[in-house]
Amino acid sequence: MKSFEYRKVSTLEEAFRLFQEYGEGAKVLAGGTDLFIQMRNKVLPPEILIDLKGVSGMDQVSYDPAAGLRIGALASIHRLENSPLVRERFGLIAQGAASLGSYQIRCRATVGGNICNASPAADMIPGLISLGAKLKIDGPNGERILPLEDFFAGPGKTNLRAGEVLTEVQVPPLPGPSGFHYAKHSIRKAMDLAVVGVAVSLFSNPQKTRCEEVKITLGAVGPVPLRAAKAENCLKGQKLDEELTLRAALQASEEAQPITDIRASEEYRREMVRVITQRALRQAWKNLTGGKH
Numbered sequence: 001m002k003s004f005e006y007r008k009v010s011t012l013e014e015a016f017r018l019f020q021e022y023g024e025g026a027k028v029l030a031g032g033t034d035l036f037i038q039m040r041n042k043v044l045p046p047e048i049l050i051d052l053k054g055v056s057g058m059d060q061v062s063y064d065p066a067a068g069l070r071i072g073a074l075a076s077i078h079r080l081e082n083s084p085l086v087r088e089r090f091g092l093i094a095q096g097a098a099s100l101g102s103y104q105i106r107c108r109a110t111v112g113g114n115i116c117n118a119s120p121a122a123d124m125i126p127g128l129i130s131l132g133a134k135l136k137i138d139g140p141n142g143e144r145i146l147p148l149e150d151f152f153a154g155p156g157k158t159n160l161r162a163g164e165v166l167t168e169v170q171v172p173p174l175p176g177p178s179g180f181h182y183a184k185h186s187i188r189k190a191m192d193l194a195v196v197g198v199a200v201s202l203f204s205n206p207q208k209t210r211c212e213e214v215k216i217t218l219g220a221v222g223p224v225p226l227r228a229a230k231a232e233n234c235l236k237g238q239k240l241d242e243e244l245t246l247r248a249a250l251q252a253s254e255e256a257q258p259i260t261d262i263r264a265s266e267e268y269r270r271e272m273v274r275v276i277t278q279r280a281l282r283q284a285w286k287n288l289t290g291g292k293h
């Protein structure tokens with residue numbers, strides 16, 4: 001590994017100054033579970049690592065009924081998996097967290113790192129998109145808010161501008177009765193990236209008899225995590241049953257943009273989108289209605 005400088009900052013302003021000084025040679029360090037592997041494989045040789053873990057408050061998780069859930073970019077995956085607040089109100093996030101890597105990786109890895117690494121197969125991203133999450137991004141020219149869905153520019157590429165840092169993930173309050181599910185298919189049961197990941201959010205009328213709003217996000221089957229908008233439209237205003245969930249799942253599999261790579265072929269991935277989407281829809285509906293409808 002090429003030698004590099006390391007600086008642990010205690011304020012974002014310090015980080016911005018270092019970004020200005022080192023330009024493209026500077027890289028943010030969070031948990032390092034993606035970054036160090038890329039450095040070891042010489043994909044990435046930074047001049048300086050700017051460690052954000054000394055910036056106080058960046059790992060906080062809080063909830064306010066009006067504002068929703070706020071997750072600091074440095075919150076660990078382990079924390080999101082186990083926080084009673086997240087598990088009770090936003091189980092989709094806890095499910096994504098529980099499916100990521102191993103215990104050791106989850107203790108080290110952060111939600112901000114998972115998002116900024118921009119892997120199409122990242123486990124935290126589909127659920128957050130299906131919950132309508134937004135990102136708070138801070139930079140030398142102030143802060144901006146961007147829907148998570150619009151953050152990705154391609155595999156490993158984001159719309160972060162030079163010197164900007166992701167500081168917070170904002171999840172809006174749930175509009176009413178809701179049901180969620182994240183289904184991940186990987187070659188191995190544990191410690192493996194998704195071949196397909198599907199996150200479903202269903203928001204219903206108060207009687208829980210039909211879906212008012214549906215969000216289906218597909219991971220690992222496109223250059224960036226994708227919403228399956230046509231599949232969502234099949235389900236809006238409907239009571240879910242086997243025929244309808246199959247129709248939506250087939251539609252999602254048409255909307256997917258898989259490629260063949262080391263993990264799976266394009267054809268296999270497309271077929272698994274159908275299977276996994278239907279499974280996720282069934283389970284989300286069951287979670288919403290308690291199996292009553």
Ligand SMILES: Cc1cc2nc3c(=O)[nH]c(=O)nc-3n(C[C@H](O)[C@H](O)[C@H](O)COP(=O)(O)OP(=O)(O)OC[C@H]3O[C@@H](n4cnc5c(N)ncnc54)[C@H](O)[C@@H]3O)c2cc1C
Pocket residue numbers: 027028029030031032033034035036037073074077099100101102105108109110111112113114115116117121122123124164165166167191192193194
């Ligand atoms: C053995 C193993 C198994 C894994 N399994 C999975 C898995 O099942 N599912 C999965 O999704 N991932 C998996 N990963 C990948 C990795 O653990 C996650 O993507 C993790 O969430 C990355 O977070 P981090 O804090 O370690 O990021 P880092 O490695 O510190 O950073 C990743 C990238 O994001 C940038 N960055 C980090 N934080 C910020 C910020 N706040 N603002 C701007 N840029 C930032 C860094 O500069 C770097 O480019 C695995 C990794 C390993 C080593």
